[in-house]
Amino acid sequence: METFDINRAVVSLALARMVDSFGNSFLIIVLPLYIARGISGGFFGLEESLITGIVLSMFGFLNSFGQPFTGRLSDRLGRRKVFVLAGLSVLCIASFAYSFATSYTALLVIRAAQGVGAALTIPATVALIDEYATDTSRGSNMGVYNTFRLVGFGLGPVVAGSVVHLGPYHVSVLDGRYSISGFNAAFYIAAGAILTSFFVVAAFVEDSPQTEPTAEELSVSVFSDGRTTLDPVFTLALASLFMAVSIALLSTIEPHVNRRLHQTAAMFGVQFGAFVVAQVIFQTPIGHASDRYGRRPFIVIGMLLLVPATLVQGFITTSWGMVIARFAQGIAGAMVFAPALALAGDFALEGHSGTQLSLLTMTFGLGTALGPLTSGFLIRFGYPVPFVFGAALALVGTLLVVTQVYDPGKTSKETAVGEPSTPDD
Template structure:
């Protein structure tokens, strides 16, 4: 972490606190709906389906808005402001859950949160990119993602403890009680406020970040004519394949537990094993990619992702699944941090907010797609979802191998980031 910018570490810690609060809702909202606190019509849908829709709205809206949010922060040239505004909206909407009494209000809050997350995500990743010299961009991306993922993994565990521990008696001799749900919502809001304080005090926009009115160079086809696909778009497709693979396990938890003869605790360990491996490995891989090149790690990670995904459909013992998930986490780290760094190397000056949103959107869409396709394909055999994921990784491997090159010294002059 020698070359890691202090502001990147602080931004990662701030996003870790925010991720803890936001991932609370993955556990809390379904329980909140099931508790009877939410009333009103369900539009003719089952309560379970509406609960899932409430959760999914966040990712869907965020994915749609991220390119717009990235472009707006490019035009403003003020990444820090967008991060803080997004976090402030998240804090307010976390508190709003306590007074939401209908499914419509829950959905509205999740839509607003999706917009807020888009502001924070795109501005944060652009800020990390612009705070990084090319020789340290991979390491910075790895550290930032590792800290954020640590918060995301810890949030659901803390949420369960807080909800089950309620209600809480307020001190100072009052008779006011706070339910476990309200305590969880307040904790999520507090985490977002803590993030705002950290960013406001310890993070600043680099001097090189200036407002831009240039047209955004987002493309599907390669503008140079050397390849068929644009390299940043291709990296987005590789990220989509990777995130689809890592999301296949969670939706089929009952089937996994039945097959392996295990309970919820072992499944949680298997889920956490992936996140832990991903978080630990990303800074190491990112720093190595600064010295050895990004493309090498992305291609190797996609190749390694094929067997580590496929084997999850073959294992018959809980410990085997744990090992497979750890190895898949290493594979994912080899793809994600170097891909973000390479996209940052390729991004045009003043456009990193919009251009890097291609990868952040792809990651979110891949998670959603993986969850849906896994639940659908499991009916055709336990191995089928994992075989599908392995096939996607093969496609990603071929695309990056044939459509992406490391930027030359001449082409990297236009990219963002401090001078080396």
């Protein structure tokens, strides 16, 4: 850990986030299958794929639009930990509540509650990471945090597919024998994982000594007064949005993918997890390298790689071909995630990490909401269409980063967002 100059508090927070992500990622695999097999009746005459997209996207919409408010509130109060714990509590209760859902309306309400929980947790968590780090270790800390988070996120889908496939489970308690469906088992495991994360945060994570209340208002800039037309942080947020849409296209159309590739839900879980495995391998080294060589080159290359990695998924005809494509997409994501968050942290004003970093986490969450909704709608026009659309968005994001983003160099936290300074590259 010393090689990468990682704060010990970041490791504790990352471990908690890993367990939490494991529980949450269960639902990415389970919910589409649960809707297809366990929910009867209609929902305003909509097709099943579109309904699934709406349910999955509800989380992202509430999560995304809530983050600027919770991030700003955590800045004002000068407290992060209480927001993390409150969000984890909501996520845990909501995950357990899925076992009682029997209608589309109930699923939407529960998914919306999860979005609120994530909105409480994510900005405060990323702000803590930023405040624990320094200008020369921010990339490494963000990389380690994302690596741990993604280990949980990657394991969840693989395990979830197997849990559902092997159910029902028969449990003997006292003199009674009970049967638990594969779906309910998955919901219980998700809730238990998030509860474990709650206890880890409560026991081992504290607010940073740098975290102080601030009453100063801060607005998000769209345009820059300096060397670029758009504000660099706003541009990074747009790139994060486009990237998230591209990588989230797959989840809603799981039944279509399985039929096309003649595979099981467990294999789909492997494909989904391949994206995360690549990020786990490359995230920390890339984050550390961005501390030494600058953030922008990695972001540009990652966005550029995302274009073919997304496009090819619409034309692959073998299960292992999809695994390779998702792995390549994961490498692209690894080159963007940590460097983009670190670069936004480089620009962030002292005491405003929650507000400014929430712009990136918000747009990424919005992208994960729009991705499933987009693929659920576009799949009707042909299997390749969602992936062609995602690749086009990735290309636009690449052009924006190339033309509108620069490394600010060794600036202090007091430098205004978007204010020109000497670049590293």
